[in-house]
Amino acid sequence: MIWNEKAECMSENDKEALQLERLQMAVKRAYESVPYYKKRFDELGVKPDDIKTLKDIEKLPFTTKDDLRDAYPFGMFAVPRKEIVEVHTSSGTTGKPTVSGYTRGDLEIWGEVMARGLCMFGVTDDDIIQNTHGYGLFTGGFGVHYGAQKMGATVIPISTGQTKRQIEIMQDFGTSVMIFTPSYGLYLAEEIEEEGIDTKTVGLKAIGFGAEMWTEEMRQEIQKRFNAPAYNIYGLTEVIGPGVGLECSEREGLHISEDHFYPEIIDSDTHDVLPDGEKGELVLTTLTREGTPLIRFRTKDVTKLTRGKCGCGRTLVKMDRVTGRTDDMMKIRGVSVFPSQIEKALLRIDEVEPHYQIIVTRPHLMDEVEVQVEASESLFSDEIKELVGIREKIEDYIHSEIGLRVKVTLVEPKTLPRSEGKAVRVIDKRKL
């Protein structure tokens, strides 16, 4: 089944003609309605009229997360605030988050691209979708929700956590589609088995998962545990949320809805656009967003693009599952965490920046974070209870900064590795 055959199976020529038309409009709108874009374009001496071919997009400036943050809260809106019917934010590393504003038209697009994805997973209006992604300022929960509503399926907006209740509802309501992060899915499978229920008898038809990096082995494990195929979902709040890239029945990469999002792959050092098939940083331009249009947004996600007709019949370009980042962002239990956030928490304890190291492991399905902090003159006390108190205080500060509980260990001075004077901040042992 294909949700929107006209849009998803266009010939290359038709697709490019539509993209160019929409790109020209998007660039014009951004230039005329958002002071930030006007300033950047003028600095580079480019005008919306300079976009005569799709390749001309390379003349346009990039937009980064920092640019969006500088425009906090509503500086990137291309329409009067009154026309914005919903806002979402992504986490901020240095205080302020980035804001994405949605008009009614934007929500329509969001539902449309996500419905295409659910259709790729084999979901129909007869299915019951249990959505364990969080509902809130993050886009995870709502994106899937709007797609399910657009399609007409029954959606259970249960959100994250409450595992016992999740299991009860799965059984009582006859859930046929689960949406979860891979690690939560594995945890859920284990809890279900613990209750003496055979996961295979839960009768799932499909699983959609996203929001964190995973390995093909994890997918195989989830598919085996639930006896259902699992499909990848890609998206980011700045662009729209989940629904930017979605996996079809081939399960070999994610189709990007090119009639709404224009992808490029660049070399993140030289900023050169790379040809299809080469790995680099994904850059996205929104072709139809009204609220917060994005021109050449640098996602910092590493992937490659593959064109050509897919086995599923679609002609939309495919991106590989994201295999890395160009910055030091980590995904811990689905949450984006930057080492700088942990550093910020440590600075609250001690005026001087302590040496620290973040060790990420996945000992048993769930991500665990240990932050090793070198004890210093000011942190050290002769009293055990004071030292334990300091450790707990650091744990609390980090929790309030990143929203996750981590284990803090005090280690001896000068024992953490340093390379060329700069410490190795993160050791990720998860083998993602």
Added chain:
Amino acid sequence: MKVKQLSIFLENRKGRMRKALDVLEKGGVNIRALSIADTSDFGILRLIVPEPDKTKKLLEDNNFLVKVGEVIAVRMSDRPGGLGEILGILDDSDINLEYLYAFVEEKENGAIVLLHPENIDDGIKALQDGGAEVILAKDIYGL
């Protein structure tokens, strides 16, 4: 009256204590008394040595985190109930102890307890008023 004590931060990891002791051995430092307080991931090694300030520098030069603190040394009789008497004095004066450790003194047929009350001056006063034999720092370092 106050005896200087070195507190050394140690990770609760194989070989850490040994490394600290190796440094002291190389520096020719003879330990008078020692105790360890530990949790599952770190510990504090507390030492009484003849030259505390010099030893602190030696340890710090070897990347150890060291603090100099003070404890009270009290001589007690080496028999059942000896320590109880001392603690009784503090108890009667309503003085809280953070920790203590003790060792036997062969020459004098006695034992010495090192005490760390919340307030060290109050502790000394209470002990002396209660008739305990508080030892001078130089006597401990020279043992």
